[in-house]
Amino acid sequence: MSETTIVEELVPLTAFERVRLARDPARPGTLDYIAGLITNFVELHGDRVFGDDQALLGGIGTFRGRTVLILGHQGGTNTRENIARNFGMPRPEGYRKARRLMQHASKFGMPIITFIDTSGADPGIGSEERGQGTAIAESLLEMIGVEVPVVTTVIGEGGSGGALAISLGDRILMLENAVYAVASPEACAAILWKDSSRAADAAATMRITAADLERFRMIDELIPEPVPAHKAAAETIQRVGDRIAAHLDDLTASFTPGDPASINRLLDSRHDKFRKIGAWI
Amino acid sequence: MRNLFQGRGKFRPKSHGDDRDENAIPEDLWVKCAKCGELLYSKELTNNHEVCPKCSYHFRLSARQRIELLSDAGSFVEWNDDLRPTDPLEFVDLQGAYPAKILSAEKKSGENEALITGQASIGLRPFVLVVAEFNYLGGSMGSVWGEKLVRAVEQAIELGLPVLTVNASGGARMHEGVFSLMQMGKTVAAFKRLGRARLPHFSLLVDPCYGGVTASYATIADVILAEPGALIGFAGQRVIEQVTKQKLPEGFQTAEFFFEHGMLDVIVERGNLASTVQSLIDHYQRLRGIEPAIDDLAASNGQLPEEDAIAVVTDKEPAR
Numbered sequence: 137m138s139e140t141t142i143v144e145e146l147v148p149l150t151a152f153e154r155v156r157l158a159r160d161p162a163r164p165g166t167l168d169y170i171a172g173l174i175t176n177f178v179e180l181h182g183d184r185v186f187g188d189d190q191a192l193l194g195g196i197g198t199f200r201g202r203t204v205l206i207l208g209h210q211g212g213t214n215t216r217e218n219i220a221r222n223f224g225m226p227r228p229e230g231y232r233k234a235r236r237l238m239q240h241a242s243k244f245g246m247p248i249i250t251f252i253d254t255s256g257a258d259p260g261i262g263s264e265e266r267g268q269g270t271a272i273a274e275s276l277l278e279m280i281g282v283e284v285p286v287v288t289t290v291i292g293e294g295g296s297g298g299a300l301a302i303s304l305g306d307r308i309l310m311l312e313n314a315v316y317a318v319a320s321p322e323a324c325a326a327i328l329w330k331d332s333s334r335a336a337d338a339a340a341t342m343r344i345t346a347a348d349l350e351r352f353r354m355i356d357e358l359i360p361e362p363v364p365a366h367k368a369a370a371e372t373i374q375r376v377g378d379r380i381a382a383h384l385d386d387l388t389a390s391f392t393p394g395d396p397a398s399i400n401r402l403l404d405s406r407h408d409k410f411r412k413i414g415a416w417i
Numbered sequence: 418m419r420n421l422f423q424g425r426g427k428f429r430p431k432s433h434g435d436d437r438d439e440n441a442i443p444e445d446l447w448v449k450c451a452k453c454g455e456l457l458y459s460k461e462l463t464n465n466h467e468v469c470p471k472c473s474y475h476f477r478l479s480a481r482q483r484i485e486l487l488s489d490a491g492s493f494v495e496w497n498d499d500l501r502p503t504d505p506l507e508f509v510d511l512q513g514a515y516p517a518k519i520l521s522a523e524k525k526s527g528e529n530e531a532l533i534t535g536q537a538s539i540g541l542r543p544f545v546l547v548v549a550e551f552n553y554l555g556g557s558m559g560s561v562w563g564e565k566l567v568r569a570v571e572q573a574i575e576l577g578l579p580v581l582t583v584n585a586s587g588g589a590r591m592h593e594g595v596f597s598l599m600q601m602g603k604t605v606a607a608f609k610r611l612g613r614a615r616l617p618h619f620s621l622l623v624d625p626c627y628g629g630v631t632a633s634y635a636t637i638a639d640v641i642l643a644e645p646g647a648l649i650g651f652a653g654q655r656v657i658e659q660v661t662k663q664k665l666p667e668g669f670q671t672a673e674f675f676f677e678h679g680m681l682d683v684i685v686e687r688g689n690l691a692s693t694v695q696s697l698i699d700h701y702q703r704l705r706g707i708e709p710a711i712d713d714l715a716a717s718n719g720q721l722p723e724e725d726a727i728a729v730v731t732d733k734e735p736a737r
Contacts, residue, residue, distance in 0.1 A: 257632075259652030259660050264670060267680045269631035269651035276605040277637045296589075297601060297632040297651075304602050318589045318598040318629075323656070328591055329511050342594045343506045352505065354595060407606045411567065413599040414560035415505040 149313070152336035154345050155321060157313040158293045159255075162366040164373055165224075166193065166208030166251040169291065172373035173380075174199055174206060180240075183232035186266060190221045191254070192230030192302070194237040199249065200381050202388075205241040207234050207302050208251030208291075225258040226298060228271035234302050235271075235278045242283040245393025247384055250302045252290040255320055257298030272301040279304040280406060283399045285387035287380050290314040290346075290355075291365075306406050307383040308354070310346040311376065312361040316354075317344040354413065356383070450474050452646075466687045475644050475687055477624055479526075480533045480550035483583050487691055488537035488546060495535040497568055500561045502530065508592045515592040518554065526553040531586075532562040534569035536578070540695045542702070542709060545573040547582040551625070555587035558629050562590075563600030566634070570607040574614045577705070579698050581619045584635040588628020588653075601633035608634050617701040619694065622649050622672065622681065640697060641681040643672035644690075649680075 149157070157163065170177050174197035181188040194207045211217075211224025218224075241248050257268055279286070279302065288305030294316035310316065319327065321339035326332040349355045359379050365372040392398045448457050452474035462469070466486060467476040478486065484493050501519070508515040523529060531553035537546045547569050549556045566582075573580045589597040608618055620638030622631075624647035631651050635641075643649060650670040658665060668674050672684050685693050699709040 257651065259656050261657060261661060261663060261665065261669070264650050264652065264657070265674075265678050267636075267678065269628075270636040270680050272632040272651070273605065273634070273636040276602060276633060277609060280602065280606045280609050296598065297629055300598055300601055301632075316595055316598075318594050319591060324591050341506065341509045342591075344594065349595060352595065354599060407610070410599065410602040410606045413596065413603055414564045415503050415593070415596055416500050416561045416564055417503045 150336070151315070151339040151342070151345055152321065154313050155293070155315050155335075155339050157364050157366070158315045160364075160366045161213050163292055164365055164369045165253055165292065166206075166210045168369060169208070169251055169373055169376065170195075170197065170206060172370065173377040174204075177206070180237060181233075183229045184236060185229070185232055187227075187229045189226050189230030189233060191224050191258070192226035192234055194233060196246065199384075200377070202384070203244075203246050204384075205237055205246050205248045206251070207237060207248065209254035209299070209302075211253070222258055224254045225256060226254065226301075227258045227260070227263045228266040228268050231257075231268075231271035231275040231301050235275045238275075238278045238282045245284055247284050247388065248282065248286040248305075249380055249384075250286065250288045250305065252288060252294045252299045252303055252314075252316075253292035254295050254298050255293055256295035256323075257301070272297050275301040276304060280410070281403060283403070284393065285384060285391055285402060286406075287383045287387070289359075289376055289380060290316050291376070293320075295320055304406070304410065306387055306402065306409070307356045309357045309359055309376070309379055309383065310349060310355045311359050311365060311372070312346050313364055314346055315339075315344040316346075316349055317342055448476075451476070468687050473645065473686070475624065475646055477551065477585070479552060480528065480548040480583075483548045483623075484533070484537065484546065486687070487548075487581065487583070487694060488539055489541065492539075493535050493537040493546065495533060496572065497534060497565050498529055500530065500565055502559055502561045502593070504592070505560075505596055506592070506594050508594070510592070518592065522554045526550050528553050530561045530565065531556050531558070532565050534565045536572075536576070539691060539698065540709075542695060542698045543576075543578055544694075544698055545569050545576075545578050545580045547580065549583060549585045549630075551585040551587070554590060554592075556585045556630075557587055557590035557597070558600050559590035559593040559597045560600065563603045566604050567607040570604075570611050573616060574611060577614075577616065579617045579619065579701055580611060581621065581694055582635065582638070583621045583623060584626050584630050585623045586626055586628060586630035586635075588630065597629065601629050604634040605637065608637060612639075615705070617697070619697055621685075621690070621694075622675075623647050625649070627651070627653055636680070639701075640683075642683050642685050642690075642693065643675065643681050645672055645684055645686060647672040649675045 177195055177197035179195035193210050209224050212221045286305040288303045288308045290310040296319050321335035322332040324338040325334040346358045350358045446459050448459050450469040453472035455471040504515045528550050531550050534547045618638040619640045620635045622643040626649045648670050675681050676684050
């Protein structure tokens with residue numbers, strides 16, 4: 137740990153400062169986590185219907201001795217990459233690929249690791265034509281019933297339904313400087329105040345930081361970032377890997393792939409996890 | 418398209434007259450059709466299920482009008498109508514805090530939330546009916562919506578009844594932040610269980626249906642219906658225009674557009690909705706060993722049952 141650790145801990149960041157950190161192009165993305173944590177990774181492409189979405193990638197690999205399925209959002213670090221990956225905003229093909237690969241994981245009993253890092257699902261004409269809402273909904277339905285343990289980690293920006301579509305994990309982890317929101321602060325400001333420049337105000341009132349989500353008990357663990365991830369990439373990636381491994385160990389200890397009783401227990405507990413979320417009087 | 422969309426809210430029928438547009442001069446007696454501009458005798462419009470007799474434009478209905486349309490008179494028993502939203506984020510808005518918004522939404526809509534749930538019958542066939550009220554904070558889905566919906570689905574499983582959801586929504590409720598977002602997962606989880614119980618979910622998409630509702634339980638139903646002309650989508654039109662800098666094609670995001678792209682089963686004109694729902698209930702209940710009483714159907718409907726009632730209601734070629 138460096139000297140900056142202490143300094144940064146003393147000055148609490150505002151919600152919008154964390155949004156900026158979460159979006160920093162140098163912050164490790166899904167491909168960096170795959171490079172740092174997964175060996176013999178084989179990317180699996182295509183939704184078998186229309187195309188291959190580069191903003192939501194998936195594949196199989198070895199994670200600390202286990203064969204796992206990895207799904208994650210991926211944007212670009214430069215313009216060319218961003219265009220290829222649509223700025224990390226998946227189109228329906230991405231969600232249909234995710235759904236296909238989740239079925240694949242269920243079939244072979246391989247645990248699923250997902251990495252969340254998107255400003256949201258693509259809001260384009262083609263995406264609407266090909267059923268963006270339907271594709272997200274079907275991914276959610278698949279994920280709530282997938283018959284293997286799932287560990288989700290919010291590593292950057294968790295934006296709206298486009299993030300949630302691959303986030304229904306049995307365990308949800310979140311990096312300290314990641315954010316998770318119903319809409320981007322800019323969109324929220326535009327909707328409520330017709331003024332997207334008030335994004336910082338929106339970020340504050342929306343309660344989108346990892347600390348907020350921990351307080352609301354919507355995440356299982358907040359993973360500290362003593363140094364922001366983009367300044368300590370290798371260290372952050374290994375810390376995230378350690379925590380994913382710990383949760384996977386815990387989930388798989390009481391789980392036998394293909395065993396109906398075991399699967400029912402897993403699915404019941406996943407159901408209950410989301411069933412109880414809400415606040416009313 | 419744009420003008421049409423903006424005009425929609427303005428000419429609501431008087432019987433549910435909250436804040437009707439002052440410019441609709443012949444108040445109470447006459448209503449101007451938002452699509453064809455025809456001046457319509459208010460009573461005639463009401464008798465026609467609030468559908469323009471000239472151009473078939475479907476005016477928006479309140480949740481209570483919808484319940485009246487889709488259930489036997491007096492059969493609807495409401496559930497959990499005492500659940501009300503709270504303010505877990507302590508959300509601060511320029512126009513005031515969330516609790517103040519809740520109060521004004523209640524006043525505007527006459528409802529405690531944007532979703533109304535309960536049990537009803539149609540042609541004496543019992544079912545669970547879930548209806549969105551767009552006049553309550555733009556039909557936004559928050560915690561209470563999710564909880565009421567999930568309880569209704571759980572009750573349907575308990576009672577062995579099919580579920581009809583009528584969905585109109587502007588999307589997730591910003592004021593409840595991530596609580597709203599999570600309702601997408603929560604509601605889908607409930608419908609997963611309904612499916613495991615082999616009970617059907619019929620989803621009717623009405624104008625307008627967007628965002629988190631379109632991207633969750635509303636589009637994973639066993640049968641997806643829509644009213645003609647309803648706007649249905651994931652992202653809103655303003656957002657798409659801003660992001661893509663493209664002009665939206667004619668008819669973009671209408672029910673007909675959604676249908677042509679294979680995203681829904683049937684477009685049903687409002688006058689045929691009740692008989693369609695009744696036929697659907699019969700088909701699926703028969704599979705569970707529950708036969709409809711044909712006399713009831715004829716009596717309640719004033720018409721003979723048709724085996725292919727579902728195919729008849731669409732103006733497209735029936736897919737048979």
